[in-house]
Amino acid sequence: MNLSDSQTGGSGPRRVSAMEAVLAHLRGAIERGEYAIGDKLPSEAELCRTLEVSRPVLREALRALQTMGLTVSRTGKGTFVVASAVEDPTFGDYAASDLLEVRRHIEIPVAGYAAARRTPENLDHLAHLLDRMERETDTTAWVAMDTLFHLAIAEAAQNPVFRRVIEEIRDALARQSAFLNQLGGRREQSNREHRAIVEALIDGSQHDAVQAMSHHLDRVETTLTDIVRPQHADDLPTEGGPEA
Helix, strand or coil: CCCCCCCCCCCCCCCECHHHHHHHHHHHHHHCCCCCCCCECCCHHHHHHHHCCCHHHHHHHHHHHHHCCCEEEECCCEEEECCCCCCCCEECCEEHHHHHHHHHHHHHHHHHHHHHHCCHHHHHHHHHHHHHHHHCCCHHHHHHHHHHHHHHHHHHCCCHHHHHHHHHCHHHHHHHHHHHHHHHCCHHHHHHHHHHHHHHHHHCCHHHHHHHHHHHHHHHHHHHHHHHCCCCHHHCCECCCCCC
8 A cells, every 4th residue: 555645736626645645544444443442553664564654654644643532652552542433633731622612702802802902013913924824835834823823813902811811722723723734734725814814903893803713713613524524545535756
């Protein structure tokens, strides 16, 4: 089985990376019961040989399985299956459903306050950050700026409590952002949603800012739901190219 770990560009429907194909293959095997709860997955070396992918690609897939709650990694012992279906992914200390619930109650009204209270300095900072995000091609760097963007919105609301709340969930936001970008191809779509939020802040429209943030979080939830919905490796187009 060859699940190449190269990336290809171009327009048209998004093709999955080798990491996504490996993840779908392992997830499918767990959901079909080929690996039962309590079973240990084959070693990294064995999986790399079987799937014909590099170790970094495999490790990314294994981390995603753990985020989904299907496996746990035990130091020195390996990776073990702990669930047969994805229920609610976890990002750091928080479940995805809990994180999204809080984000809706905090970030949507915060966007409205930010539209009414933002300063020229806030707008300059957000515009500069957004420009950098739209030019960034490295996912890790983009994710770091994504969390800064949401912190900057909280700062623009001119209430330090809002910033403190976002700071508290910052690590979870970063983990969720990386997860959605890795498996959901969210970066370009997020950039467009972020720009709509900033434009509403520039216009000083509380209504538009609330609507833009609400739409952004709707898309986050939709992408997360699409990822959690069962997929099978045989249904996913893989990208060709030599092994990295």
